[in-house]
Amino acid sequence: MSTVLITHPDCALHDMGAYHPECPARIRAIEDQLIASGLMNCLTHAQAPLATREQLERVHAPHYLDALQAAAPKQGLVHLDPDTAMNPHSLKAALRAAGAAILATDLVIGKKAGTAFCNVRPPGHHAERARAMGFCFFNNVAVGAAHALEHHRLERVAIVDFDVHHGNGTEDIFRDDPRVMMVSIFQHPFYPYSGVEGRSERMVNIPLPAYSNGAKFRAVVSEHWLPALERFKPQMIFVSAGFDAHRDDDMASLLLVESDYAWVTQRIKEIADRYAQGRIVSVLEGGYDLHALGRSVAAHIKVLSEL
DSSP states (O other), X not given: OOXXXXXXXXXXXXXXXXXXXXXXXXXXXXXXXXXXXXXXXXXXXXXXXXXXXXXXXXXXXXXXXHHHHHHOOSSSOEEEETTEEEOXXXXXXXXXXXXXXXXXXXXXXXXXXXXXXXXXXXXXXXXXXXXXXXXBSSOHHHHHHHHHHHTSOOSOEEEEEOSXXXXXXXXXXXXXXXXXXXXXXXXXXOTTOOSSSSOOSSEEEEEEOTTOBHHHHHHHXXXXXHHHHHHHOOSSEEEEEOOTTBTTOTTSOOBBOHHHHHHHHHHHHHHHHHHSTTOEEEEEOOOOSHHHHHHXXXXXXXXXXXX
């Protein structure tokens, strides 16, 4: 079965202002690289639906959803924090991004796709149960994982997060849920200055100092992530696929390259093939150098697709 690429034009309409790094060009940079590399024609394609209120309430508080709806502007920008703003299209884009994770989950579990990559924005892993932050409104990966658990009745899912920033929102939502394991790396100390307290057998969050390279990353994955995932035996794997740990991305100071993303994707696939019937849903998080982002996503999808 092929990999399905899920996106929607609405995701390019969310715009937080000139010079904001989380910009519409990120979607286009990925699509351009997939075309240039010849990968685009090897994928199946689907458009993201709008996530429903019921799907969002599995991971977000009702009062938060009400507040976000009320804050959505009819014109201009409304800032929810210094880094996170809404324009008139932002809410629909966020609903599409969360809806992409829902559709991806349905397609993969329904065996209509082998794996899925959601080329969507805004990203999601900083969104907590009742708080938008760090460019994020809805926690897309969490919405997908909760859908797998509640709608499809899976018993164990894992979330793998290799974004350069700690996925504080994902941890906030699933910290006390024994059905979910989260494994992550992140630069530390660094925004959002979390992740080092509250680590557990199910929250395998590994901080890396600035200027850690691919060899260090691979060692941490091999020593910490893989044994934890082997013990947990997830029935499905969700990936918070942030590519801002790339050495060319000046938003942070880790030194990964495309081959590191390909390597970790292969390790994730091996776990998924062993325990999860190969089921992987990957959702775009960070990555702000457009050229590095496009190349890294292409490397990630090439391994997901076994091409």
